[in-house]
Amino acid sequence: MGVFDDLVGQERAAALLSRAASAAAEAVAGGRGAGMTHAWLFTGPPGSGRSAAAKAFAAALLCPDQGCGHCDLCHQVAIGSHPDLESVRPEGLSYSVKQTRELILRAAGAPTLGRWRIVLFEDADRATEAAANALLKAIEEPPPRTVWLLCTPSPDDLVITIRSRCRVVTLATPSTAAVAHVLATRDGVPPDLAEFAARAAQGHIGRARRLALDEEARRRREAVLSIPASLTGVGECVTAAERLVKTAEEEAASATAELNETETAELRKVYGEGSSGKGLNKGLVRGGAGALKELEDKQKSRATRIKRDSLDVALLDLVVFYRDVLAVQLGAYDIELANQDRRADLDRIARASTPEQTLRRVDAIMQCRERLAANVNPQIAVEAMTMALRSPS
Template identity: 40%
Template sequence: MSVWDDIVGQEPVVKQLRTLAEGDESELAQSWLICGPPGSGRSNMAKAFAAALESPDHGLSDEPTKTTKQVLAGTHPDVRIVSTDKVTIGIDEVRELVATCEQMPSTAPWRIIIIEDVDRMLERTTNVLLKQIEEPSPRTIWLLCAPSAQDVLPTIRSRTRILNLGVPSNEAVQKFLERNDGIDSRTAARAARLAEGHIGVARMYARDSQVLADRDELIVGVLNLRKASQAVLLADSLNASAKAQAESAVNEQAKKDQLEFRRVNGLKPDERIPADLRGAYNAVAKKADLKRRVTRLTRDVLDRALNSIASIYRDVSVLQNDAEDSVGLVNLENRTAIAELSVQLDREGAVQRMDAIATARRRLAGNGNALLVFEALFCALIA
């Protein structure tokens, strides 16, 4: 299976990068900015491109090479993947990257550095990168990822070759879920529709019935908003649900990390940790790190909730403009309630509520109190 097979709905970009990976390296840019909305697969695109550049078969063999497997798993010595569970990427980490990129690759043709969320760098941190991005070391390639070019400082944009990814179609996401995850067609179709082109969210909806049930409850709650007391209760319920989802996911990942630590060090699942390994073992799931991960993931869950809420007013606008036959509805299961809301609200009212959602998103991004942000939002949404 080719490294490109897991890239969903991005055929023009795949064709471009595949040609470059297989062609004359003198035509290859060394600084890239891969842009795409959440769920478009920009990080996966960066990893696939890296694997195609590093592997002797350019990632095309039916049986992946050792190099391809290492790159996609994030374990190749010449490919560094930077992601963060913090709000921003720290300046010390970037300085370390700059020092690393000046070294020649050890086993592969290129030293490749992938930064998954370059938009999470503060300006002073980004400035550390500028010279390297503008004049990369001879055998170094930078693959920077961000939601859009506008989310990155102009000084970075102007020094990179920009690739823009689109939103995968529902059909493409559905087929991906059926082929790669073995999801039945009905479940895959619904998950793809509700995720609105976000591959990761579609997978979550298809695999986790509780996450899907939480979304259904949120949609019904918003459609039934009639008074401020309901808005307050719904905000409290949403925040509690988001925190519970985040804690569950973080604790599950911590357990996996601890089991992997035991495996790597030749320890059985129930074997006592030797004294000389205890410090390293405890660092795998340090409380401060777990708390930070929960905070970050809670924010991600709430951001996903805003997308779900926005889909209601997107559907309202579709009905108000008689466009259902051409673009369809996201929340088909709630069509009756949405049709009633499209009559209660005029077009300006629908737009005002979309603006209120955008305001809530900005407040969350500015570290506003999540409970107060959603209380204010839900009060603004009352029809």
């Protein structure tokens, strides 16, 4: 079973990448390697498997058998320990020019094992403008054996000067049946639960896996989808907004608390906390104050990103809910309802409103997403949204 066999519903992309891996092997052997290039851009909707496809391609480039899936090199790529693979995933709100320049320096080295030096940059759309300019220079004049693999939801998320120098690999949204099959066969999820999770996630593989394996994730989804029917007054709108924001904050705190503690303890140890000797501990810790402050800023940015991501998942669940309402209102029986498990709520809201009102509610949710991305106070942005969801105007 090769590395591309794990890509769910991406047969065309897998075929393209497999051909490119063969061309890359030809180039390593001294041939022309037509079809291989030094910069690739993986695009597709959230959950389509952009980073998985990029990692599979990295394994195919580094493996002598173009991604056999079972050799030591493929295993090293899978667990992130291959010396010639640099994986980057911005944890905070953005990726700075300082971080990008450090990354470019690391990428400029010759391959340790003689094939390729690969940089896999997830969420490359989070690079700041200055970082993008630095990245452009690296992609324009790369070392002969360096390959850049960039991942973004859309080509438009990167400046045109970068994407024009990349070969674009477009991933499709996997079908419900394909995702359910993966959950059932690879994760051992019961068929009924696998189908529910795949349908609810609408092709988002990671989200489907969380819904199938994590009862808490299913509970959070239920809480979000109960909101439309609960918005009967101003007080209920405010309460619903508070609950959404508080849940996102709790999730961010839970996801970062242990990691923050470990990072802080390790940094304090590096700067001498706990060392013996008169004046040693105090002096070294004071010398590391700047590093500790930088770490705290990084941790705050990471928590804010997780909070935003958590809120965004909830907002997208609401968008899909109202899309289902619209399908019921228009009698679009050929459209699969993601929220079939809440059919009674869908029917009730569909009868009590018009398609025009449903579309305005979807617009209100999308506007809330835009406001959150623009750093509007989450409580204010979400309250405005819940009020608009209640309003028939």
